[in-house]
Amino acid sequence: MSNNPFPLPKEKLLEAYTKMKTIREFEERLHIEFAKGDIPGFVHLYAGEEASGTGIMMHLEDKDRIASTHRGHGHCIAKGVEVEGMMAEIYGKATGSCRGKGGSMHIADLSKGMMGANGILGAGAPLICGAGLAAKFRGDGGVGITFFGDGASNQGTVLESMNLAAIWNLPVIFVVENNGYAESTSIDYALAVDSYIDRAAGFGIPGVTVDGTDFFAVYEAAGEIIKRAREGGGPAFLECKMVRFFGHFEGDAQTYRAKGENEENRANKDCLKIFRSKVTKAGVISDADLNKIDDQVLARIEASVQKAKRDPLPTQKDLLTDVYVRY
Amino acid sequence: MGPLVGIVANPVSASDIRRVVANASTLQITDRANIILRVLSALRACGVQDVLMMPEKSGIRRHITRAYERAANLKEDIFPQIHHVRQDITTTVQDTLKATAAMREAGCKVIIVLGGDGTHRAVVSQCGSIPIAGISTGTNNAFPKHREPTITGLAVGLAAMGRVSDTIAFEGNKRLDIKIGGRADDIAIVDVAVVTERFVGAKAIWKPKNFRELFVTFSDPEVIGMSAIAGLLEPVSRREPHGLMVGLTPPHEARMRLNVPFAPGIIGAIGIGEVKHMQPGVPVRLEFPAGTIALDGERELAFDQSDDVTITLVKDAFRTVNVSGIMNYASKQGLMKVN
Numbered sequence: 048m049s050n051n052p053f054p055l056p057k058e059k060l061l062e063a064y065t066k067m068k069t070i071r072e073f074e075e076r077l078h079i080e081f082a083k084g085d086i087p088g089f090v091h092l093y094a095g096e097e098a099s100g101t102g103i104m105m106h107l108e109d110k111d112r113i114a115s116t117h118r119g120h121g122h123c124i125a126k127g128v129e130v131e132g133m134m135a136e137i138y139g140k141a142t143g144s145c146r147g148k149g150g151s152m153h154i155a156d157l158s159k160g161m162m163g164a165n166g167i168l169g170a171g172a173p174l175i176c177g178a179g180l181a182a183k184f185r186g187d188g189g190v191g192i193t194f195f196g197d198g199a200s201n202q203g204t205v206l207e208s209m210n211l212a213a214i215w216n217l218p219v220i221f222v223v224e225n226n227g228y229a230e231s232t233s234i235d236y237a238l239a240v241d242s243y244i245d246r247a248a249g250f251g252i253p254g255v256t257v258d259g260t261d262f263f264a265v266y267e268a269a270g271e272i273i274k275r276a277r278e279g280g281g282p283a284f285l286e287c288k289m290v291r292f293f294g295h296f297e298g299d300a301q302t303y304r305a306k307g308e309n310e311e312n313r314a315n316k317d318c319l320k321i322f323r324s325k326v327t328k329a330g331v332i333s334d335a336d337l338n339k340i341d342d343q344v345l346a347r348i349e350a351s352v353q354k355a356k357r358d359p360l361p362t363q364k365d366l367l368t369d370v371y372v373r374y
Numbered sequence: 375m376g377p378l379v380g381i382v383a384n385p386v387s388a389s390d391i392r393r394v395v396a397n398a399s400t401l402q403i404t405d406r407a408n409i410i411l412r413v414l415s416a417l418r419a420c421g422v423q424d425v426l427m428m429p430e431k432s433g434i435r436r437h438i439t440r441a442y443e444r445a446a447n448l449k450e451d452i453f454p455q456i457h458h459v460r461q462d463i464t465t466t467v468q469d470t471l472k473a474t475a476a477m478r479e480a481g482c483k484v485i486i487v488l489g490g491d492g493t494h495r496a497v498v499s500q501c502g503s504i505p506i507a508g509i510s511t512g513t514n515n516a517f518p519k520h521r522e523p524t525i526t527g528l529a530v531g532l533a534a535m536g537r538v539s540d541t542i543a544f545e546g547n548k549r550l551d552i553k554i555g556g557r558a559d560d561i562a563i564v565d566v567a568v569v570t571e572r573f574v575g576a577k578a579i580w581k582p583k584n585f586r587e588l589f590v591t592f593s594d595p596e597v598i599g600m601s602a603i604a605g606l607l608e609p610v611s612r613r614e615p616h617g618l619m620v621g622l623t624p625p626h627e628a629r630m631r632l633n634v635p636f637a638p639g640i641i642g643a644i645g646i647g648e649v650k651h652m653q654p655g656v657p658v659r660l661e662f663p664a665g666t667i668a669l670d671g672e673r674e675l676a677f678d679q680s681d682d683v684t685i686t687l688v689k690d691a692f693r694t695v696n697v698s699g700i701m702n703y704a705s706k707q708g709l710m711k712v713n
Contacts, residue, residue, distance in 0.1 A: 052572025052664070052676060235431050242432060244389045248400040253393040256386060257576060267575035268391050275394060283394055288465070325573075 051331045054267060055105070060326055063105055063262060065340050067097035067319055069130060070121040072348045074293070077120075077137065080352060081297040087139045088150040093121030095292035098318035099224050100125040102265025103192060103285075106273045112160045112178035114171030114193040117152050118224075118291075119164025122194055128156040134351040140358040146369055147361045157372070169195055169202030172221065176208050179217035179282075188277045190218040198229020200246075201237065212282035213250045219282045220272055221247070224259065226291040231303040247284035259287030260318045263325065290316045376423045377534040379454075380477035380504075382470055382497055383410055384489035385432030387512040390672075391576045398513045398638040406488060406511060407437035411453075413486060413509070413527035414438075418454045420531025426480055428473035429458040432465065467496050474500035483534040484695055486526065491517045491599070491670035495563050498549065498692050505533070505544045507695035513578075513638065514599030514671045516564045521697060528710075529700040537709050538700050545699070547612060548591035548654070549691030552667060553684045554677060562669040563692075565590045565601040566685055569673065570665045577672040580637050582644050585622040586662040589652060589685050593618050599671050603634045607649050615654055617687045621647025621661075657684040 051057060074094040081090050093100070096118075104125035107113070115122040123133055128144060136143025137151045144154050155163035162178065165171050175193035182189035195205055200223050212219040223243050227234055247254030255272065257264045265287055272283040290312040294301045301309070326332040383406055392398040414425065429435065438456070445452060459476040463469055470489075474497045477485050484505050487497045490512010497506055507530045508518025533543040550562040568587035569579050579585070579600070592612045593604030604610070604618045625631050628645025635641045652658060664678040677683050704710055 052678070054571075054573065054575070238433075242385070242389070242403050244393070244400055245402040245404075248402065253397075254389065254400065255391050255393055255576075256389040257391075261575075263573050263575045264577070267573075268394075271391055271576075272394050286389075329572075 050329075052329050053263065053326070053331065054270075057331055059105070060332060061336070061340065063101050064319075064322060064326075064332075064337060065344065066101045066104075066125050067262070067322065068340055068344045069347070070094070070097045070100070070124045071319055072344050073120055073124060073130060073134070076348050076352060078293060078297060085356070086137055088152070090137065090151045090297050091118040091295065092291070092293040092297065093118050095290045095312060095317070096224055096226060096259065097121055098262040098265050098322065099222070099259045099287040099289055100194070102262045103222065103269040103273075105266060106270050107160065107190070107192070109158065109160050110187060110189045112162050112175065112182070112189070112191045114162045114175040114178070114191070115164045116171060116194050116196060116199065117164065117166050117168065118196065119152070119154060123154050123156070123161055123164065126156075126161045127159045128154065128161050130347060131351045131354060132156075134355040135358050138355040138358070139360060140355055141361045141365065142354075142358040146365065148365075148369065168199035169204040171195060172205045172208035173211075175219050176211050176215075176217060179212065179219035180215060182218055183215070190220065190273055190276045192220045192222060194222045194224055196229065197223060197225045197227065197234045198232065198237065200243065201229070206246075209247065209250045209252060209282070209284070213252055216279075216281040218276040218279070220276060221252070221282065221284045223284070223286050225286055225288050228291075228295065228303065230295040231299070233303070243284065243286045252282050252284050254284035254286065256286040256288065259289030260316045260321055262318060262322045289318075376421070377483045377536070378424050378426055378480060379417055379422050379530060379534050380426045380474070380480075380482035380485035381410060381413070382428045382473055382477075382485060382487050382489070382493070383430070383434055384470060384493040384511070385430045385434050386465065387489040387493050390513060390578045392513050392578050392580065392637055395578075395580050396637040396640045401511050403433040404437055407434045407441070409488060409509060409511065409523045410434065410438060411441050412524045413530075414453045414456075416524045416527025417531040417534070418452055420528060420537070421535045422531050423454050424457060425454045426457050426459060426477055426482060428469060429461065429463055430465070430469065431463050470496040471500050478502050478504055484530045486530055487518070489518075490515050491564050492672050494518060495561065495670045498563050499561055501692065503693065505693040505695050507697065514597075516594065516597040516599050516601050517670070519697075525701060526695075526697055528704075529697040530695055532700055532704055532709060533695055538703055542699050542703050543696060544693045545613070545696045546690035547692050547694055548617060549688045550589055550591055550617070551686045551688055552669070552675065553657070553686070554675065554681050556682070559675060560669055563591060564670050565599065565604075567600045567668040568660060568662050568665050569668055571673065572665055572676055572678070574666060574673045574676060577674075579668045579671065579673060580640065582636065582642050583624045585644060586665065587660060588620040588622055589658070589687075590618050590620075591687065598635050598638055600636060600668070602636060603632065603644050603646070606632055606634055607646065615689055617652035617654075619650050619652045619658060621649075623647050652687045654687045654689040657686045659684050
């Protein structure tokens, strides 16, 4: 009998950890760099939520499309977008994923199936219906996944898209990353129908809630949902309950949080710590292996920041290029 | 204050992966609130004035508060006063465990439970000798019997008000105790299933090729879930002293295969091995070397070759409200007659 009790082989577990750690260090570093004032625009950090994006994206291929959010760095990295291009993009450099014209909230890489982060809340949902419809017509088993937060879940676009996905039986998955706050407004206040599963049921879409801090819970549930969508089973809804380590945006004073909430989240709801504890206790991966990945990730993030700082800005002649893109 | 009745309503039961892999039902928050309102009316009709509820923040409380406001506006005095247990809300099973312990401390006469087998199991782990009355709002509801909640509320109200003797009102139930390495790790009230998956993950179990061993406190051919396997082999009532253990094998390797509704809407072939009675108080050692132990339908405990795992059937481990017995007694004795 294999010593590995998990549903992924060791190399895939290492890949998942590397992705989650890369997201974490990318965001932790941006938290520092943004405070220095060198980064244009806004950044919304995904730290604390890594198990959700990674647990889902481990099931996806490049042909599968995702539509992300304003908090999209983690989705990009989990989907395979190059960290160096992302960092340069956030710094507004010509070497960025979108040649410095998008910034944090518009990173896209169609070659990886990443249709883009999105500054408009809930705007990814109708886009993913288009991707889902295309996959259905192509019949290639592709799926589309849209992410949104608990705040954006109240947008009409999300609800309209759920209706459309249901009536067209699209291979689309709606993922609400429920970190408890719509910017600074608690979901306890802002949700008229208090359960996301109730909402999905209203459209005849099956819904599942999982612990979004547990990579394995997300991975297993997402696997079943994605397999079902690939095989023609239609749309589904997945709620990942999670925490975000930083504020809504960088600079958010987070006065809406309870005293000690951030410390509690870091101590007991850190998906990376939970993952590390599970795989090391099972004896599948050693702390030394994971520490080595930590060092490699830190070095990569450091190099990407230094390169982004050195890289050139777009020039005036670049202003009217890349305005339209062929999907 | 008169007799106090506790209510534990799990707002997030029936939301696991079985909505996707099976066509398991979703019970909306408003429906859960309406069930509680019907129970509350029934309790008040029997004279219960005070109820202690588990707090939650998934919407049940808000819907009930609105109903109370409407009743007050209409000058309808039909509900008991609701008190909430003072505790932090985590939206995890911890809420149920803490609230039940608080209800025990507060001296509740009965605790009404809204949930599936998992929620009932959590309450049983903390309720001590306080009887529970189950209302099924979960996925597999082998333990709580399907019944209109108003009737459950009436039976609980009559029992709580002392209108029915304890010998009629309450009955004992069996429980399964799980020990790993001699340490009491957990309990189950319907079934313990051993599956080959060695991680907890999304918790639910729905892959027959991974089923290996099954232990049940009772078995009923009319229920859904793992205990349905035993129910279709040999029904064992809740009152009989013994339980049942069933060896399970991958269907393609089995000499005997049985079509079983092991999840809502899923009827699949299960490979059956040896079937034995399980006697109370006699620990049974797990034969399968490594996997996960599912308690009342959900993977909870992972174990491997280094763990010594035993399962023990315990008789009269906790009490439930005998709704049928109470209502029949109420009929014979005219307890519902209006003076």
